[in-house]
Amino acid sequence: MTAYPNMTREERGAEYTRVRQEFELWKAKGLKLNMARGKPGKQQLDLVSDIFSLMQDPQDYVSDGIDVRNYGELSGLPAAKRLFAEILGCRPWQVFVGGNASLQLMYDTISKGYTHGLLHSPRPWCREENIKWLCPAPGYDRHFKVTESFGFELITIPMTDEGPDMDAVEEAVKDSAVKGIWCVPKYSNPDGIIYSDKVIRRMAALKPAAPDFTIMWDNAYCIHEFEGDYVKFPDILALCEQAGNPDMVFEFASTSKVTLPGGGISCFACSEANMAYMEKLLSIQVISFDKVNQQRHVLYLKDKAHTLELMKKHAAIMGPKFRCVVDALDREIAPLEIASWQRPKGGYFVSLNAMPGTAKRTLALCKEAGVTMTDAGATFPYGKDPQDSNIRIAPSLPPVEELEQAIAVLCTCLKLSALEALGV
Amino acid sequence: MTAYPNMTREERGAEYTRVRQEFELWKAKGLKLNMARGKPGKQQLDLVSDIFSLMQDPQDYVSDGIDVRNYGELSGLPAAKRLFAEILGCRPWQVFVGGNASLQLMYDTISKGYTHGLLHSPRPWCREENIKWLCPAPGYDRHFKVTESFGFELITIPMTDEGPDMDAVEEAVKDSAVKGIWCVPKYSNPDGIIYSDKVIRRMAALKPAAPDFTIMWDNAYCIHEFEGDYVKFPDILALCEQAGNPDMVFEFASTSKVTLPGGGISCFACSEANMAYMEKLLSIQVISFDKVNQQRHVLYLKDKAHTLELMKKHAAIMGPKFRCVVDALDREIAPLEIASWQRPKGGYFVSLNAMPGTAKRTLALCKEAGVTMTDAGATFPYGKDPQDSNIRIAPSLPPVEELEQAIAVLCTCLKLSALEALGV
Incomplete structure (x- = not known):
């Protein structure tokens, strides 16, 4: 032809x-x-049907001495933190375990920036003249819509074969109105690109003008290989810390495409200082997310190897x-x-x-x-x-x-x- | 003595x-x-242990033709809406079913008012000079803290034996900076008072200066009698509608103290116009709340009589x-x-x-x-x-x-x- x-x-x-x-x-x-x-x-979905047969024994209701059925444990069950930390390669105390939707945790992080400001914000973002947000494109429509819904100006960053064009990112963050960037670093949505080590290191080492510049690191497909073996991936939290930017990144993940989209668990991971700041704000909003489902997932997934x-x-x-x-x-x-x-x-x-x-x-x-x-x-x-x-x-x-x-x-x-x- | x-x-x-x-x-x-x-x-907690033995059969994964395990159905399973509607005495299409925490739905409603404005808001509340909020006291500390965290001025309204002092409320709402009121109408926290019919009717018939004045009607204890039979309680949505204020109220409830505090389901109920407005905003934030747990609750609680x-x-x-x-x-x-x-x-x-x-x-x-x-x-x-x-x-x-x-x-x-x- x-x-x-x-x-x-x-x-x-x-x-x-x-x-x-x-x-x-x-x-x-x-x-x-x-x-x-x-x-x-x-x-x-049928793959994981045996998840529903768990939680039958009274000892299953208790995790690290916590009755998972009752109120409490704002940041999630320690065992669920350990599970996510092992999968993401970060440390358990960096993990906050949420409900079934990581999108909700991402939205909430942006919303908190808007209403109260993030840890290093000079003021809440709703008090800023204008906010700009970096959107590597093609990218995930739901990400873009979150920042659009808060009235931020979306700046397109071209995608390369190794991830976002870091020359463009480094140039853009010189503008103090640029408050963050969306990233799907492994099997990016939709390109399926794995960010290269070089891109990731440049990302972690950014020196943005905005003190509260935030990398929204949506590791949605962190263990979602469908061809070949699991591909190791660097821990962005450690890299940011090493680069002197410990508070610049929030990482997100969920089991929506591991167990059940309609009934999984999610998490964000961040520095100790960010965690303390976010927990203070989140304690006003929620007593805890669904710990019963967290425990169900701990019992079902067990650890990274089993997952x-x-x-x-x-x-x-x-x-x-x-x-x-x-x-x-x-x-x-x-x-x-x-x-x-x-x-x-x-x-x-x-x-x-x-x-x-x-x-x-x-x-x-x-x-x-x-x-x-x-x-x-x-x-x-x-x-x-x-x-x-x-x-x-x-x-x-x-x-x-x-x-x-x-x-x-x-x-x-x-x-x-x-x-x-x-x-x- | x-x-x-x-x-x-x-x-x-x-x-x-x-x-x-x-x-x-x-x-x-x-x-x-x-x-x-x-x-x-x-x-x-031990009362409801048999909730964990549900969802064993493939037919349990489907509700009204919806696979509860997958993405979708932003406002919740129709069957879960019917359950809450029967309990609250409102209509199923007025119900949005959420995750395990009604506090989170309440926070989010206030937060949406702040970031985007509610249905009748002239502008987002973050653009207002100042916002005042009515707090019948003694009342629920977590309610007060939500509105305090957004920097609203909290106005104390005295509690009487029949509920909030409605003379004080009617006077207060003449101020257009007053955007809402917290209520726990049945077995109020902490007094355990049931608002009288007269108080409820005056509440529904308020003519506030603010077009977006919102009654936060936290019906946390709607079926939580511990002495005597279930006490019938009016449907605030219908009363507001009859009084020409269909969009003035958001009602909240949960199963935290029916099934499990750490793994229940929650809801808000509101007018059709409010629902359309909120769904549009919520569709940016979440694909759906945990429908597996919604289905588990539908199967377990069945209907109001069984609950x-x-x-x-x-x-x-x-x-x-x-x-x-x-x-x-x-x-x-x-x-x-x-x-x-x-x-x-x-x-x-x-x-x-x-x-x-x-x-x-x-x-x-x-x-x-x-x-x-x-x-x-x-x-x-x-x-x-x-x-x-x-x-x-x-x-x-x-x-x-x-x-x-x-x-x-x-x-x-x-x-x-x-x-x-x-x-x-």
């Missing part, structure tokens, strides 16, 4: 007629497929789905030279860059054919991709047989929109 | 010597007793503890005319008014003898009881045999501090 850009207009016209027919056939099927969100599939065994089972389900997506793209799209994509080994997404100006059109066509995808632009601040190019594919939810159809539809739509853009 | 105020100085001197000896004997025992917080006792049966079992444990406290006060303190107290039939506290100027001293003596109580003043804004009189007794945690000792210590300390104040 000739690459589309190298075709003559007539060749493209013929191809368009052919692909249009393909598209109409898909439409006629009346599909209802969803690759919109990084939602685990039913098979993955990694469970992640291998997730990988056995996720791996084929990602291969299905990438194989289809390799086969159908690569020869046409109309898009490029990452080949992640972990995380929940395949990030595809279509021909500039065709992402929206592609996804509108997908919708027409019954395939729901993340909105075009969602991976950029304000939902606006300046290139109208990036498409986030989330292959986790549909079973493989549905996924094969969904990705075939996407390929058809990529072809159609490229042909339209190139002219037929 | 002659009342202390009617004794001669010599009689009081002799009594002081006797009571002081009693006190020294208590001190010598090296007690470590706690009546500080409304924490359920172990017997109550009330469980509450009878709590009552069988709580009733004797409250009788132990009130009987001791009747026997030891009533004849001395140095204090008065409420005789609640539900809730978690006995509110005692000691001789003005003696509450702090009484509790310092208690501490000396190994009995921890809620700090004096805690039931008033800023932790300052202008009379230094109110003492909140929380009898739920200690077993009866410990409670008998704790209350005996309290009686001794009340006597000592009264004698000191009267002069010996």
Whole structure:
């Protein structure tokens, strides 16, 4: 097959007629497929069903002498802190264990900055003239929306193959209105990139003008390899400390994609001084998060090694789905030279860059054919991709047989929109 | 026994010597007793142990067609909404089901007012010159601290036998800086008063100057009778609606003292317009609260009638503890005319008014003898009881045999501090 850009207009016209027919056939099927969100599939949920048979014995209600059923222990069960600390490579006393949603802990950290200020804030952020926030893009739409909802100005930082463009970050933090940055450092959402050691060290060593500049280090996919073995990852808290920036980072993680999205546990990790400051504020807000569920997770996951065994089972389900997506793209799209994509080994997404100006059109066509995808632009601040190019594919939810159809539809739509853009 | 105020100085001197000896004997025992917080006792926690044996069958993971284990359903499971709606007497679509802590939902409501404004706010509260908040006192210290932490000016509203002094409330809300009021309408914390119908109707019919004035209706003890049958209680949402104030109230409740304080579920209930507004803000913050635990509670509590049966079992444990406290006060303190107290039939506290100027001293003596109580003043804004009189007794945690000792210590300390104040 000739690459589309190298075709003559007539060749493209013929191809368009052919692909249009393909598209109409898909439409006629009346599909209802969803690759919109990084939602685990039913098979993955069923993996952990035995979590519900725990907590049967009275001794299970007690952890380190604490009755997990009663009030108390604001920052979480010590055993749950130890579990997260081992997984993240930090120290147990740096961990605050929350409820089922790390997003809520992230939102709350930003909200606390806004209402009360963070540890080194000269004043609450609501008293600042304006606040700017660095958004490596493509990135996670929910992150961007949190900072947008507080009225911060979102600054796009380009992503490179090793993580955020650190030249751009180092330049941007010279502005004291820049108060923080969003990061998904391992298997970044959506690119699936692992930040390089160099990027991470430069991040930890930043010398921002704002004394309360905060790295929101969302380690959402810290143990979420679906291909190959667990990849070791540096402890950002230690690196920041070594660089003289102990209070510059909050790290986040959860078991949403380890046990259950609708009933997991989450955490943030930070320096001792940040912890003391945040606990003081959080003690006004909550007596404790759900310690029963924390204990259930401690009993179920046991430790990092045992958790990694469970992640291998997730990988056995996720791996084929990602291969299905990438194989289809390799086969159908690569020869046409109309898009490029990452080949992640972990995380929940395949990030595809279509021909500039065709992402929206592609996804509108997908919708027409019954395939729901993340909105075009969602991976950029304000939902606006300046290139109208990036498409986030989330292959986790549909079973493989549905996924094969969904990705075939996407390929058809990529072809159609490229042909339209190139002219037929 | 002659009342202390009617004794001669010599009689009081002799009594002081006797009571002081009693006190020294208590001190010598090296007690470590706690009546500080409304924490359920172990017997109550053990009541609900069979909640852990639920969720064993795959069909339990699905509720109204929703897989409770996965992401989604921001406002909670429909079945959990129905359960809370039946208990509160409101409608299911008025209910948002949260995590284990209603305090967190309350904090978040205030925080949203501060960061974004509530539905009818002319601007976010952080943009207002100053915000005032009505605090019926004695009241719940954690409520007061939430509004204090946002820098609001706390206005004390006297409590009467029927609830907050509505003349004072009606007068106060003429000030447009007054943005809301805290209420615990049934078995108020700490007085154990049920707001009268008249008070509730006047509350619902308020015509505040602030368009975004908000009643924070914390129905924490809505089904928490420990003596006698369940007492019906009006639906504040319907009353506000009838009075033309549909958006003026947020109601809160939880199962913290129904199932487990460390692992229950909570809710807020509000008008349709408030719900739409809050969901829009909350969708930025959280994908959903723990739906697995919501489902566990739906399966366990079933409906209001079945929940009330469980509450009878709590009552069988709580009733004797409250009788132990009130009987001791009747026997030891009533004849001395140095204090008065409420005789609640539900809730978690006995509110005692000691001789003005003696509450702090009484509790310092208690501490000396190994009995921890809620700090004096805690039931008033800023932790300052202008009379230094109110003492909140929380009898739920200690077993009866410990409670008998704790209350005996309290009686001794009340006597000592009264004698000191009267002069010996």
